[in-house]
Amino acid sequence: MPELPEVETVRRDLEALVVGARVERVVVTGARTVRRTSAEAVRAGLEGRALVAAGRRGKYLCVTLDDGRWLVVHLRMSGQLLVADAPSAPLLAHTHVRLALDDGRELRFVDPRTFGEVVVVDPARLDDEAPGIASLGPEPLDIDVAGLTRVLRPRRRQLKALLTDQHVIAGIGNIYADEIAHAAGVRFDRLGASLTRPELARLHASMQSILTAAIGARGSTLSDAQYVDLGGLGGGYQEHHAVYDREGQPCLRCGRPVLRVAWSGRSTFFCRRCQR
DNA sequence: AAGCACACCTGCTAGC
């Protein structure tokens, strides 16, 4: 579910709502969620620790603890972090980890599909303890046109494969790859090596503007409402999607029906007229 | 290197 804008929204919520609190007690009820290490390792790594900063790399949330280690959370497809005002607040189905905070609230990890992960790592040993983070490409909001050109141009792979490959650029998934390609007027299946300078400039500009606007709208929440923020509320950027999940509806630029194709086992939405 | 298929799970919806 969540891509960079959604994860960034959760990061900001963590910063505003739980940074400064101390973890008093940890209850792990979902073994798969802590499969990277173990329930005991997560409990031991968190109990007694204060949460001192909330960071993000790609789609990974990295909460710095007062001993310098990181609480790393990846939401994958269906994970949610939620704050409950009291431990007695009703427990949602598929709640796998609960952090009781010293102010009486609870930070909860809920994840129906159990693809998500929670782990405590030493940031100096990411290669071993969080290889997914260690091998991430650059942050899309931090690179310039030259940087984007460096990662896309030498590749004989399709644009969407490159944009959604976390080793190439971090944080972009199925929704925003389609939105960025549409806004730039470039088809999803163009090879990286075929992109012209003006196209790369447009891709860069679209990447910045769409991700920034999506963060401003607190992310995209589709009809299944799987993505919600720390308070359980959905985002608003789905109202601004030009193509994603809009098969048959008019392209917002030219009015032609948006097309959907199966691409690499997933849906891709695009406009045949606006994207070349 | 790139591109598949498939695996990991649950839940919702469209279609019969």
Next chain:
DNA sequence: TGCTAGCAGGTGTGCT
């Protein structure tokens, strides 16, 4: 109404 197939925002592996 009730069943089933298909699909879902992500990533990793293993095979061609």
